[in-house]
Amino acid sequence: MSVYLDTSDIEQIKILSDLLPIAGVTTNPTIVAKSGVKMLNLLPRIRDALDGDGLIFGQVISTNADDIVAEALKLNQMVDNFIVKIPVNMQGVKAIKRLKNEGVTTLGTAIYTSQQAFFAALAGASFVAPYINRIDMLTGNAIETVESISNLLSHHAQTCQIxxxxxxxxxQVIDCLSIRQASVTIPVALVHQMMENPCVNEAIDQFNQDWLDCFGSLSH
Structure with missing residues (x-):
């Protein structure tokens, strides 16, 4: 089980990777476009923000297998511990299979169905990324889909991770994490929602006030 940040916000990557056990950073073309910085310059900045640790995921924009492979090989040279994200359709699976033979680690993305995940994993993807909220909006059964993927992987592709x-x-995050083999990549805003609870601060304030009332200062 691992938690990744789904962002290109360099300052937030620095802050949150210092505070929390973050395994790396995921991006996609939309996230990169919002940053206004192309991959060639963005990926090294993310690597520095992670202090050289963790995985970085970046996605191809090519759409046919030959171009996907060429782009993936280029991206793979930009930073260490890089994972190439490839949308899972016919051309994507073909590219994943070829890149496996080239020794390039891939993630099958834009997963809406368990059969997509199955073929991506069988082709050699090390990760598959089901789109939780998008599946919920389409069918309302995202967690059931992730459970189905988990069962398929446990039988046919044990080395592939969700x-x-x-x-x-x-x-949605917690429900997904409750499933075997599942890790998550989370937007920065949701990370803050998960960790910033006013009830915790109220409890800390009460503990400190009780200590002050008894001992007169916050010291041992």
Whole structure:
């Protein structure tokens, strides 16, 4: 079980990777476009923000297998511990299979169905990323889909990991993490929602006040 940040916000990557056990950072073309910085310059900044640790995921924009492979090989040279994200359709699975033979680690993304995940894993993807909220909006059964993927992987591709993505609320995150083999990548705003609870601060204030009332200062 691992938690990744789904962002290109360099300052938040620095802050949250210092505070929390973050395994790395995921991006996609939309996230990169929002940063206004192309991958060639963005990926090294993310690597520095992670202090050289963790995995970095970046996605191809090519759409046919030959171009996907060429782009993936180029991206794979930009930073260490890089995982190439490839949308899972016919051309994507073909590219994943070829990249496996090239020794390039891949993640099958844009997963809406268990059969997509199955073929991506069988082709050699090390990760598959089901789109939790998007599946929920289409069918309302995202967690059941992740459970089905988990069962398929346990039988047919034990080395492939689930990396849940596309979350809109904290319940979706926790429900996904409750499934075997599942890790998650979370937007920065949701990370803060998960960890910032006013009740905790109220409890700390009460503990400190009780200590002050008894001992006169916050010291041992």
């Amino acid at each position: 990396l849940g993505a596309s979350f809109k609320n904290t319940k």
